[in-house]
Amino acid sequence: MSRSDENNAAISALTTPAAAQAVATHQSSHSDRPVRVTLAVYAADPVLRVGVVQQLRQRPEIDLLDDADVDRAQASLVVVDHVDDDVAALLQRLRHTGSRTGLVVGTLGSGALQRVIECGVSAVLRRAEADQDRLLHLVLAIANGEGVLPGDLLGKLLSHMGSLQRSALDPQGLSLSTLTTREADMLRLVSEGLDTAEIARKTAYSERTVKNVLHEITTRLQLRNRAHAVGYALRNGLI
Numbered sequence: 001m002s003r004s005d006e007n008n009a010a011i012s013a014l015t016t017p018a019a020a021q022a023v024a025t026h027q028s029s030h031s032d033r034p035v036r037v038t039l040a041v042y043a044a045d046p047v048l049r050v051g052v053v054q055q056l057r058q059r060p061e062i063d064l065l066d067d068a069d070v071d072r073a074q075a076s077l078v079v080v081d082h083v084d085d086d087v088a089a090l091l092q093r094l095r096h097t098g099s100r101t102g103l104v105v106g107t108l109g110s111g112a113l114q115r116v117i118e119c120g121v122s123a124v125l126r127r128a129e130a131d132q133d134r135l136l137h138l139v140l141a142i143a144n145g146e147g148v149l150p151g152d153l154l155g156k157l158l159s160h161m162g163s164l165q166r167s168a169l170d171p172q173g174l175s176l177s178t179l180t181t182r183e184a185d186m187l188r189l190v191s192e193g194l195d196t197a198e199i200a201r202k203t204a205y206s207e208r209t210v211k212n213v214l215h216e217i218t219t220r221l222q223l224r225n226r227a228h229a230v231g232y233a234l235r236n237g238l239i
Contacts (some may be wrong), residue, residue, distance in 0.1 A: 002020050010177075010186065014102070030107060034224050036060070036061060036062060036063040036132065037061060037062055037063065037073055037075055037139055037143040038063045038065055038069075038073050038074045038075070039062050039063065039064055039065060039066050039073060039074070039075050039076070039077060039078065039138065039139055040055065040065050040069075040070035040073035040075075040076045040077070040099070041053055041064065041076075041077045041229070042076065042078045042079070042090060042094075042231055043057060043078070043079040044080065044135050045080075045081070047184065048079045048080070048081075049079060050128075052077065052079050052130070053115070054105065055130075055132040055135055056132070056135055056136070056139065060133070061136065061139075061140065062136070062139060068137070069126070071097070074099070074100065074143050075099065075101070075102065075139055075142040075143045076094050076099040076101045076102070076142075077101075077102050077104060077126070077135075077139065077142075078090060078091060078094070078101060078102070078104070078121075079104040079105075080102050080103070080104075080105055080106070081105070081106040081107070081127075082105065082106055082107050082108070082112070083103075083105065083108060083115060083116055084204055085110040088115060088116070088119055091103070091116060091119035091120065092119050092120070094120070094187055095119055095120030099145075100122055100142045100143065101115055101119075101121050101125045101142065102119055102121065102122065102123040102124070102125070102139065102141070102142045102148070103121045103125070104124075104125050104130050104135070104138070105124065105126065105127060105239055106125065106126070106127045106128075106153050108126070111166065120127060120146070121144060122141075122146070122147050122148075123138050123141050123142050123146070123147055123148035123149070124140050124148065124149050124150065125148065125150075126150060126214075131141075139147070139229075152180070159162075170176065181219065182203070182205075182213060183216070185203065186203065186210060186213050186214060186217075187201070187217060188216075189202055189232065190226050190229070191234065192231045196210050196211060214226055214229075217229055
């Protein structure tokens with residue numbers, strides 16, 4: 001499976017209905033007792049681990065495992081301040097065990113978000129929001145194969161994925177972020193039908209400078225001429 005396919009699959013998982021809307025407990029085929037979710041909690045900081053364990057230990061839906069029994073965990077919860085190489089390595093290791101993994105994290109930027117998704121994390125919760133109910137919601141989501149992500153982080157992920165898809169479809173990657181303000185302004189003036197002299201008067205640059213700037217745009221973006229550059233920019237909604 002390609003990286004793009006994996007990322008699209010990750011988005012699909014994260015946009016499924018929340019697990020808390022599903023049945024929180026299941027009935028076994030031989031008993032009326034509810035089936036409990038076996039959970040392993042990982043944290044480099046013992047204080048963080050104790051805080052999460054104490055909240056979840058009170059819930060009858062959760063069966064917290066000792067270190068010796070983590071291999072039989074249905075779900076794993078990693079609690080950290082931020083994502084670094086050590087955390088990423090742990091997430092990858094858990095992914096290979098087949099355990100569904102959730103992350104409780106202090107801070108998580110867009111780059112780190114993409115990284116943890118690639119490590120197989122299916123649910124994320126900010127530590128500041130990690131009260132007992134939300135932690136339970138997260139664990140049940142993981143156990144049911146659901147995805148949970150705060151709305152703003154989901155928006156960042158979708159935006160990032162859109163950028164990756166556009167880059168894959170358009171290797172030249174023309175966007176206003178690849179143009180200076182001066183270049184963008186001149187390209188817009190070309191699109192309005194102005195010639196070199198008129199652009200020079202509008203922008204207060206010399207005609208030589210205008211020619212050089214427009215030549216730089218077409219050369220850097222591998223376009224044939226000004227008309228090609230304008231057409232390309234218009235098709236991509238850039239001007």
